Amino acid sequence: MTFVYDGGTLDEVGTADIPLPPDELRRWAWCTEEQIRERTSELLARRVVAALRAxxxxxxxxR
Known part of the structure; x- marks a missing residue:
């Protein structure tokens, strides 16, 4: 099961403070739907796009 949470709107200061747990996350990026599909697995892309549409x-x- 995957959960996606809306953290609200972040500015540059807020995004600078996003912690990167060393064993879980190496980096993050703002992405368009096309970039999401390019950078993630098909399953994860479907889930993220569904979350954006919701x-x-x-x-x-x-589902």
């Missing part, structure tokens, strides 16, 4: 539509998707 946010935009003010709803949830359970």
């Amino acid at each position: 946010k935009a539509e003010g709803t949830v998707f359970d």
